[in-house]
Amino acid sequence: MTVVAMSRGELSRYDTLLRVTRRELRVEDAATLLGLTRRQVGRLLLRLRAEGPEGLVSRRRGRPSNRRHSDAFRQRVITLVREHYADFGPTLAAEYLSERHQITISHETLRKLMIEAGLWSELMHLRMVESENTFAYMDAMTAYIEAHGKPVAIYSDKHGVFRNNTASAKGDGMTHFGRSLEALNIEIICANSPQAKGRVERANGTLQDRLVKAMRLEGISTIAEANAFLPGYMARHNQRFAKAPFDPRDVHRPLAPHDDLKAEMVWREQRTVTQALTLHYNKALIILExxxxxxxxxxxxxxxxEYPDGRLEIRHEEHVLPYRVFDKIRQVNQAAIVENKHLDAALAMAKAMQELLPPRKRNNNEPCRRSQGAHMFPPPQPQEGAPVKRKRGRPPLPRLTPNEAAQRMLESV
Structure with a gap:
């Protein structure tokens, strides 16, 4: 299946042209609706018939503008701003570039150049976690939205949390974090060039230098201590380095009445319920009440x-279904042997047999749980020494020597 990215205007144009091809709309009326001439509509219809929906996508998409400043000019402007006007806003910096350096550039273009160069930024949220994974980003995004509201979009690199880097025909190609943001009407924009990715990483480079030294001076050695230290550090950092935006309007949006932030920030997978009201998930049998x-x-x-705090829910539409879990790879432990005095011999034998078998693994596509709270899917305990490979089928019969075979025949008589 081919996915075609189209703007709202292109989608509207595609819908109008489909109505023309179905003879629901005249070409003259379509031209009026689209603000085009009859000849232009005719050319679009030819492209639609020849190329399909892809033919209506703008040919200029992905190409640099013809009015774009040269790289040498852009580099010269950024060098001057960095040396003389790093603490200026784009409007005032553009005026001084014109007066002192005879460089004419609009303040809006200069603002974009300053953003790309990392001269126009502000820290909005910082958080220390054990690893960069989906649950960690869900926790951080929840805290960010609760503090600031919903952003229109987030700008990121191409980490696997944000973008499916091994896309296939199976599924919609969207990550669990991306699906959560889509449900909240938040777009993800992944950096698509080294220069754009540098914009994402530039602030990280500053923090890796300054923040690490600041935490060392404070004697911080744990993640909990670091997260308690970060709000005050972020305020001092922004007071020194942040620049006021050209447009002071805050485009963060409050959560809509139908937005359930906690319910959307989850690792969500679908399963089919059997006739016995059971389903399988991550080597566990879930039995619905x-x-x-x-x-x-x-x-x-x-x-x-699965929630970032370790909870697991089974949902159907707006209903949360009660359930019980039978873990198919759970091991018999010593506590179970002590608590069941009448079954201690059988449980001890089962535990000994389990220790001889190689540990079974959970699903390969399960989420990273280093940032998740207590959950019901503990990893299998490592075995001491080399694991014994389990042989399939019935064990072979022992071989007898001729004397042993003759002795057994005499005994049977």
Whole structure:
């Protein structure tokens, strides 16, 4: 399946031209609706028939503008601003560039150049975590939205949390974090060039230098201490380095009444309910409690939702379904042997047999859980020494020597 990225205007144009091809709309009326001439509409129809929807995408997309300043000019402007006007806003810096250096550039273009060069930024949120994974970003994004509201878009690199770097025909190609942001009407813009990625990493480079030294001076050695230190450091950093935006309007949006932030920031997968009201997830058998809601779900799909705090919910539409879990790779432990005095011999034998088998793994596509709270999917315990490979089938019969075979025949007689 081919996915075509189109703007709102292109989608509207495509819908109008489809109505023309279905003879629901005259060419003259379509030209009026689109603000084009009849000849232009005719050319678009030819492109639609020959190339499909891709033919309506602007040919200029992805190409540099014909009015774009040369790289040498842009570099000269950024060098002058960095040396003389690093603490200036773009409007005042543009005036001084014109007066003192005879360089004419609009303040809006200069603002974009300053943003790309890292001269126009502000820290909005900082958080220390054990690893860069989906649950860590969900926790950070939840805290950010609760503090500032929903952004229109976030600008990121091409980390696997934001972008499916191994896209295939299976699924929609969207990550779990991306699907959560889409449900909240937040767009992800991934840096698509070394220069743009540098804009994302430039602030990180500053923090890796200044922040690490500041934490060392404060004697900080744990993640909890670092997260307690970050708000005060961020305020001092912004007081020194942040620049007021050219447009002072705050485009963050409050959560809509239908937005459920906690319910959307989850790792979500779908499973099919069996006739016995069970489903399989990550080497565990989940047994739904037979209720009025769950009984009709046999053969239907439900959502398995894992929260960053370790909770797991089974949902169908707006209902949360009660369930029990049977872990198919759970090991017999010593506590179980002590608590069940009458079964201690059988449990001890089961534990000994489990220790001889290689540990079973969870699913390869399960989420990284280093930033997740207590959860129900502990990793298998490593074995001491080399694991014993389990042999399939019935064990071979022992071989007998001729004397042993003759002795066994005499005994049978």
């Amino acid at each position: 037979p209720t009025e809601v769950s009984r009709p779900l046999a053969g239907k799909r439900v959502d398995v939702c």
